[in-house]
Amino acid sequence: MVGRQGGHNKGGGRKNENNKIYAHPLPILFSEPPQTSLSHKLNAFLGINDTKVLNPHCHGVLDVATRSVWVTDPKDVRILWTRGFFGKGDLSRSEPSWHARQVNAMKAAAGNYLTSEEIREKRRNERKQFKLDRARALAEAAAEAEAAFVEGREAVLPEIPSGATWKPSAQSAAPEPGDDAPPSADADEVELLEEELLEDVEHMQLTLQEAFFLCWGLDCLTILDPHTSQSLSLQQIWVSLQQAFGIIPSLKPVYTISPEEERFDNPFLVNYAVYHHYRSLGWVVKSGIKFCVDLLLYKRGPVFHHAEFGVLVIPVYEDPADKLSSPYALANADPMSWTWLSTINRVNSQVQKTLVLAYVTIPSSSHVPHHTLSSPACLNHYSVREVVLRRFIPARMRD
Known part of the structure; x- marks a missing residue:
């Protein structure tokens, strides 16, 4: 799959540093002994693969209320x-x-300099002020030209601000930090505040699709029960993640599922089939709710490029009778209007993303045995078909 622009580069001067920090595409690593070692040569002669798998074995806590898995260990979060x-x-x-x-x-408060957020806000204010000054100058120039034409004299036009030479005035310039701030503290006091007063209260949230991929696909995540802190078996995880989208909401994990809710069109199964499809192809998959889509696809990750594709998941029932009897109201299961589709396409076109319609075929319950739903083996019966949709812009597509 090739994007329209290939993704806009990000990072600038930090590219080499990011290449080192984010060198590994998955949490598990593969370690090989030196090629010159005697043991490696002997294993190679005997046809033995001596590659070792380094598994980080991270831990997370299932939170059904937010439909996510919480990772609180800073080391696991970093990995x-x-x-x-x-x-x-x-x-x-x-x-x-x-x-x-x-x-x-x-x-920044102690050392009298701006944070990155403050710098961004200052630049936005300056751009806003530049537009106001330019609009004011254009209005004055138009008024002067009209007055000169009426009076029969040569117009004296004011200078129109240019983006290359315009400087913010003293009135419009943002106040520098420290104007009304107390005297700056020394480095020791700042470090003491960091260590004693600033507690890291943030945790990482994994979507249920990400958590199951790490748990089942890579076997590098252990999911714990929020009440007992006991590790859950794969069967308990499989059932509880489906039950998180149950008909009757529950604030606690449920490890049994009723026959009415054990269906091939469970929202978790439909969305995980698409997530696993793209992750297995090497894409970095993130939520796309910001751009009115279900998923965003990155070639390497958010720090390297902007997302190239926005994916809209569209469920398709193999047997229409399953849709009529379904207790779930799957998003986009009904045909969407051209107005809504055009809206989504335009939003993604404006941010240089290609819209992909991912059609997920839900297997028929009359053809596939119902007992296959008891394990992840049922995912083999799902299929994903993709349609790329691009907005037609006559002025840009004449060639």
């Missing part, structure tokens, strides 16, 4: 984010960086 960009911080937009941002804010 899951830097090796595959799994999860998000509950107090951050993406990477769990709340603590680092608070430390930077404290240092």
Whole structure:
């Protein structure tokens, strides 16, 4: 799958550093002994593979109320984010960086410099002021030209601000930090505040699809019961994740599922089939709710490129009778209007993303034995078909 623009690069001067930090695409690592070692040569001669799998064995707690798995150990959080960009911080937009941002804010207050958020806000205010000054100058120039035409004289036009030469005025410039701030503290006091007063209260949230992929697909995540702190078996995880989307909501994990809710069109199964499909193809998959889609696909990860594709999951019943008897109201199961589809396509086109319609075929309950739902083996009966949809823009597509 090839994107329209290939994804916009991110990171700038930190590219080499990011390549080192995010060098591994998955939490599990593979270690091989030196090629020159005697044991490696002997194993190679005997046809023995001596590659070792380094499994981090992370831990998370199932939270049914938020339909997520919470990872609180900072070491596990770091591993899951830097090796595959799994999860998000509950107090951050993406990477769990709340603590680092608070430390930077404290240092900025003590050291009399701007944080990255304050710099961004200052630039936005300056751009806004530039547009106002330019609009005011254009209005004055138009008024002067009209007056000169009426009076029969040569117009004296004011200078129109240019983006390359415009500078913010003293009135519009943002106040510098420290104007009304107390005297700056020394580094020791700041470090003491960081250690004693600033507690890291942020945790990572994994979606149920991410958690099951790490647990079942990679076997590097152990999910714990929130009340007993006991590790759950694969069967308990399989049932509880489906039950999280049950007809009757529950605030506690349920490890048994009723026959009415054990269906092939369970929302967890439908969405996980798509998530596993793209993860197995090497894409980094994140939530796309910001752009009116279900998933976003990154080639390497959010720190390297913007997402190239926005994926809209569309369930398709193999047997229409299953849809009539379903207790679930799956999103996009009914044909969407052209107005709604055009709206989604335009939103993604404006942010340079290609819209992908992922049609998930839900197997017929009359053809596939019902007992297959008792294990993840039922996922073999789902299929994913993709249709790429692009917005037609006559001015840009004349060739």
